[in-house]
Amino acid sequence: MEEHSLAADWDALVALTTVQISVVQLDNGETRIRQEFPAEEVLESAAARLRPILLTGDACFYQKALAALGYFCQASPLDTEWVKATRAEWRLRVDPSTPEEAGYWVMISDMVTGEDKGLDRHKLAMAWIYGDVVHHDMARRQEGDAFGLLERFRGAVPLVAWAMVGTIELLNYIRALHKDGVLQLRQEVLDERVALKSTTWEHSGQVFFAPAGTEPPANASTPLPKDWARLEKTADLSRFRTGFGGQLLRAARSPHMSELPSPEEIETARTPVGGWKRDQLAAWSVPWPPPKGWKDELTERWKAARKDGTPPPLPSPAPADFAQQTLDFG
Known part of the structure; x- marks a missing residue:
């Protein structure tokens, strides 16, 4: 939770734990009540990370961690009192027993059926x-x-924010107890990476390839079987591509159906000098420079798509350089 983007601004996160409403009186007598929240996707990811902490049956349920902390702090009256107060506050904020404790509740009435509903x-x-x-x-x-969705989301914002605050504060308390020697934790427990700083995958090494169907290596430490060759610097990278072409299981409903140009559309797209623009070819997934026979290949796929509703895979665009190429070795 500490690594989540919502926790990057601690004051803003703490502010979300309370119900902050702005009220504006307009000249016509109308009253406007307004609340602003983070983007829904941001709160969704935070809620997904929190779910194990909220579930009573999960190993990292908040109250289980707090109970374990209380066990190790039995000899310290101050720490024991902190654990008790924290347990009571968690129950009040995250698992209230009455609608009154929940902070507010919403009531609606159906003016047609007369049905009344209310939820805290x-x-x-x-x-x-x-x-x-x-x-x-x-x-x-x-x-x-x-x-409605917005009312449910509005109720969740302070709960998620407060649970995040409580979880991070508990983590910091555990760190302090570990530093003081009250808790004897393995250092890797505190140092283990739990969130990615970068989502770019890049490694240095040698690349080997083989035709599809070739025997794969038995494991990472054994020599490569025969027919595997090292990728040389001068290799033609355009021939390495996935055999699936990004098609969906139900290819007839694939968005590529609309991307296959007819022979007439190909000719219509010619430039005044008789060629085709690079961006137009890219829209048809034709690599640059266009290989020999690309028009015939597109035409055959277009005909096949109209015949059985299943367009063959579109070709993978050629990479600008080696670093941007993803190789699939079948």
Whole structure:
């Protein structure tokens, strides 16, 4: 949770734990009530990370960690008191027992049927987390259905934010106890990487390839079987491509159907000097420079698509350089 983007601005995260409403009185007598929240996708990812901490049956459930901490702090009255106070606050904020403890509740009435419904903030939040985000508890989701997605999301924001704050504060308390020698933890527990700083995958090494169907290596340390060759610097990288062509399982519904140009469309796209623009060829997934016979190949795929609704795979665009090429060795 400490690595999540919402925790990057601690003051902003703490502010989300409270219900902050701006009220504006307009000249016509109307009152405008407004709340602003983070993007839904941001809160969804935070809720997904929090879910094991909220689940009573999970090994890292917050109260289980707190109970373990209390066991090791029995000889310290101050630490024991902190654990008790934290346990009570968690229950009040994350698992309130009454609608009054939940902070607020929403009531709606159907003016046609006369049906009345009401849910407190906590139940609305749980409907969003377990119904809208993880799709685990449809009973909760249906209970909050009448109030709409935004109302469920609004209820979840302070819950998720406060649970994040509580989790990070517990982590810092554990760090302090470890530093003071109260807890004896392996250092790798605190140092283990839990979030990616970069999502670019890049390694240095040698690349070997073989035709599809060639015997693969038995494991990472054994020599490569025969027919595997080292990729040389002068190799033609354009011939390395996936055999699936990015097609969907139901190829007839693939978006590539609309990308296959007809022979007439190919001719219409010619430039005044008789060629084709590079971006137009890229839209048809034709590499640059275009290989010999590319028009015939597109035409054959277009005809096949109209015949059985299944377009053959589109070719992979040629890379600008080696560093950008992804190789698939079958």
